[in-house]
Amino acid sequence: MLGILDKARALRRVALFHGLLLPDLIALGRIAETKQLDPGNVIFREREKGTALYVVIEGSVEIFTESPSGEKTLAEIGADGCFGEAALVDDDPHSSSARVKEASTLLQIEKDTFRKLLKEHPDLVVELLRVLSRRLAEGRGEVMDEG
Numbered sequence: 001m002l003g004i005l006d007k008a009r010a011l012r013r014v015a016l017f018h019g020l021l022l023p024d025l026i027a028l029g030r031i032a033e034t035k036q037l038d039p040g041n042v043i044f045r046e047r048e049k050g051t052a053l054y055v056v057i058e059g060s061v062e063i064f065t066e067s068p069s070g071e072k073t074l075a076e077i078g079a080d081g082c083f084g085e086a087a088l089v090d091d092d093p094h095s096s097s098a099r100v101k102e103a104s105t106l107l108q109i110e111k112d113t114f115r116k117l118l119k120e121h122p123d124l125v126v127e128l129l130r131v132l133s134r135r136l137a138e139g140r141g142e143v144m145d146e147g
Contacts, residue, residue, distance in 0.1 A: 002057070004029040007107060010057050013080040019131040024124045031117055032107040043084075043098040043106075050087025050094050052110045056080065059104025065096050076101060088114050 002010070007029030011017045017025065032055070037043070043054065046065055054061070056077050063075040063083060074096055077083050083098060088111050118125050 002034050002105075002107075007032050007034070010080075010107060011055065014055050014082050015080075016082055016085060016131065019134065020124070020127050024121065024127055027117060027121055027124065028109065031113045032109050035106045035108050037100045037104050037106065039100050039102055041100040043100065044094050046095065046097045047093045050084060050090075050092065050111070052108050053082060053085045053088050053114070054098070055082045055107040055109075057105040057107060059106075060101040061104060061106075062099050062101045063096050064099065087111050 004026060008022065008025035011025050011028050011032070012020070012022075017028070020028075034057075035054075037059075043061065044050070056079055058079050060079075061077045061081075061083065062073055063077060064071050064073045066072075075083075084094070086092065087094075088109070
């Protein structure tokens with residue numbers, strides 16, 4: 001099991017949380033639950049209500065959609081990657097499913113707990129907005145470079 005400081009260090013390696021200061025990372029580490037999952041374990045299914053953000057500490061997770069013609073893999077998330085982040089800010093159902101590809105250790109941050117943390121730490125909201133704004137600006141640059 002990971003301690004709070006180990007969780008904070010792991011969260012720091014995730015692009016979504018790169019700009020956060022150690023006290024903010026520790027606050028997130030306190031609410032993050034460690035999950036150890038075996039290959040084939042479905043974390044969530046397409047069209048289910050999103051309830052959490054997941055961070056891959058080790059192993060890998062496959063993000064996929066299902067249709068009458070079969071499954072389509074959209075992404076494979078490895079160590080230091082995250083998925084399900086939209087669940088933290090909206091109540092829409094998942095647009096894809098997530099399944100453990102190889103034995104994995106994940107951090108799970110529940111939406112309700114995360115929102116409570118933001119109310120207790122408003123400075124964390126500002127820092128997360130800065131990080132997201134920076135990521136959006138970088139994304140725009142990539143799109144502009146491609147066009």
